[in-house]
Amino acid sequence: MMAGxxxxxxxxxxxxxxxxxxxxxxxAFPMDEVNELPQGWIDYYTAGRFMLHDPxxxxxxxxTGAVRWSEITIPDPMQIFVKAQGHGLRYGVAISCFDGxxxxxxxxxxxxxxDREFSDTEIQALSAYINDLHHEKAPPTNVxxxxxxxxxxxxxxxxxxxxxxxxxxxxxxxxxRLKNAxxxxxxxxxAQAATMASQFGLI
Amino acid sequence: MMAGxxxxxxxxxxxxxxxxxxxxxxxAFPMDEVNELPQGWIDYYTAGRFMLHDPxxxxxxxxTGAVRWSEITIPDPMQIFVKAQGHGLRYGVAISCFDGxxxxxxxxxxxxxxDREFSDTEIQALSAYINDLHHEKAPPTNVxxxxxxxxxxxxxxxxxxxxxxxxxxxxxxxxxRLKNAxxxxxxxxxAQAATMASQFGLI
DNA sequence: TGGTAACTCTCCTTAATGGAGAGTCCATTT
DNA sequence: AAATGGACTCTCCATTAAGGAGAGTTACCA
Numbered sequence: 001m002m003a004g005x006x007x008x009x010x011x012x013x014x015x016x017x018x019x020x021x022x023x024x025x026x027x028a029f030p031m032d033e034v035n036e037l038p039q040g041w042i043d044y045y046t047a048g049r050f051m052l053h054d055p056x057x058x059x060x061x062x063x064t065g066a067v068r069w070s071e072i073t074i075p076d077p078m079q080i081f082v083k084a085q086g087h088g089l090r091y092g093v094a095i096s097c098f099d100g101x102x103x104x105x106x107x108x109x110x111x112x113x114x115d116r117e118f119s120d121t122e123i124q125a126l127s128a129y130i131n132d133l134h135h136e137k138a139p140p141t142n143v144x145x146x147x148x149x150x151x152x153x154x155x156x157x158x159x160x161x162x163x164x165x166x167x168x169x170x171x172x173x174x175x176x177r178l179k180n181a182x183x184x185x186x187x188x189x190x191a192q193a194a195t196m197a198s199q200f201g202l203i
Numbered sequence: 204m205m206a207g208x209x210x211x212x213x214x215x216x217x218x219x220x221x222x223x224x225x226x227x228x229x230x231a232f233p234m235d236e237v238n239e240l241p242q243g244w245i246d247y248y249t250a251g252r253f254m255l256h257d258p259x260x261x262x263x264x265x266x267t268g269a270v271r272w273s274e275i276t277i278p279d280p281m282q283i284f285v286k287a288q289g290h291g292l293r294y295g296v297a298i299s300c301f302d303g304x305x306x307x308x309x310x311x312x313x314x315x316x317x318d319r320e321f322s323d324t325e326i327q328a329l330s331a332y333i334n335d336l337h338h339e340k341a342p343p344t345n346v347x348x349x350x351x352x353x354x355x356x357x358x359x360x361x362x363x364x365x366x367x368x369x370x371x372x373x374x375x376x377x378x379x380r381l382k383n384a385x386x387x388x389x390x391x392x393x394a395q396a397a398t399m400a401s402q403f404g405l406i
Numbered sequence: 407t408g409g410t411a412a413c414t415c416t417c418c419t420t421a422a423t424g425g426a427g428a429g430t431c432c433a434t435t436t
Numbered sequence: 437a438a439a440t441g442g443a444c445t446c447t448c449c450a451t452t453a454a455g456g457a458g459a460g461t462t463a464c465c466a
Contacts, residue, residue, distance in 0.1 A: 020231075022231070026249055027238060027240075027245050028223075028236070029233055035230060043307070045231075046230050046308075051230075052260070052264050057231075061252050061254070062252070104246070104250045144443085144445095146445080147444095154394050155394065155395060156395060157392045157394070157395030158391075158392075159421070160421070160422070169445085172445095172446060173445065173446050175423075176444090176447090177444090178423090180444080180445090188361075188362075189357075189362070189422090190423085191357050191358065191360070191393055192359065192397075194397075194398050195358045198398050198401065198402070347413090349412085362454095363453065363454065372413090373414070373416090374415095374453095374454095375414070375417095376413070378415095379413070380412095381455090385455095392454085392455085393454070393455085
């Protein structure tokens with residue numbers, strides 16, 4: 001039996017009661033998140049501000065690796081696991097991934113099923129998935145200040161002519177900076193480059 | 204003495220040891236954040252994963268209004284306040300703002316000084332500032348599905364021609380959708396509209 | 407039925423993009 | 437002290453894409 005590479009579609013099938021992924025958690029909050037939990041649970045959780053009390057959150061902050069919800073020993077005074085069951089989130093696995101090399105950023109996911117525990121194979125596949133996403137979202141480090149400066153101004157809705165004027169360089173220079181930025185970010189358009197840099201927290 | 208309207212520049216002077224603002228915290232994480240804390244503290248805080256233990260964070264999650272750090276009674280087993288002092292964050296105020304009307308989103312800020320406590324007037328001004336930002340960041344609700352669909356594809360680096368083809372409409376139609384989206388978002392260019400929609404969590 | 411709002415389209419102007427090439431500033435070699 | 441290579445910056449030009457003004461088409465609601 002092989003784990004194989006899995007994609008977003010496979011995850012939906014595997015976590016049939018929903019899942020949540022937070023990518024590149026830094027100082028306090030992540031760079032990106034994927035929330036495929038049931039809307040009812042999202043609303044209830046939000047209104048109740050459960051995050052700080054959620055044993056899953058506490059576990060992923062403190063640990064690295066994977067654990068079934070049923071194996072988490074952190075106290076649950078607010079009965080969040082019980083409340084989650086009411087929304088179909090009965091069995092689950094929490095996965096936390098930490099890239100020692102980077103600036104302390106970690107990513108985690110919490111996946112839920114309503115019918116049975118996750119198998120070891122599934123947990124392995126999901127761990128690999130989180131790990132992949134974590135590395136995919138690693139921001140490029142070679143984008144120069146001049147390039148980011150131009151990207152920021154694009155994000156702010158400025159035109160190339162205006163950017164050139166404000167920076168005191170030619171329009172051609174601005175174009176080149178944006179062209180370089182696009183290559184480094186792997187973006188096809190200026191709009192995509194600006195949103196990517198924004199999500200990476202570069203600008 | 205008047206509180207008056209304050210801007211980002213004024214905040215830097217008022218919180219002379221740094222500040223942190225999280226805007227529109229929903230399910231777990233905020234839509235936007237401003238981090239003007241000292242880099243040394245950011246690194247230490249990140250590496251130590253203090254967030255879940257930080258009495259300030261716990262306070263702003265549970266309460267609405269403003270409180271001086273010295274008045275917070277939540278236990279601080281990890282001595283985060285003491286550790287913060289080593290980075291110049293000696294006196295502080297936490298401000299939490301909740302807009303009952305919206306979908307449970309709240310915003311908060313934590314501001315620090317190294318020399319003295321914040322005055323009531325300052326706290327009032329900072330509260331107003333957070334409140335303003337909170338309302339400024341309220342996502343528009345009138346952007347249509349078709350418009351968001353087009354914005355998403357712009358964000359993904361697609362060209363108008365390709366978007367039109369994939370959606371089965373004319374290129375002019377796509378332009379019109381983007382124009383409407385820009386008006387509703389208050390954006391000057393498609394790039395700005397896409398990044399704004401992205402930060403609002405609309406796409 | 408007149409008003410309004412979303413969507414659609416065309417025509418024209420202006421802006422962005424991509425390719426090829428060249429000068430500048432460094433740090434590393436020769 | 438050249439020479440080399442790399443990263444960055446800038447120019448020019450041809451092509452393509454985006455933006456703006458205006459008007460037509462549904463469809464729905466008062």
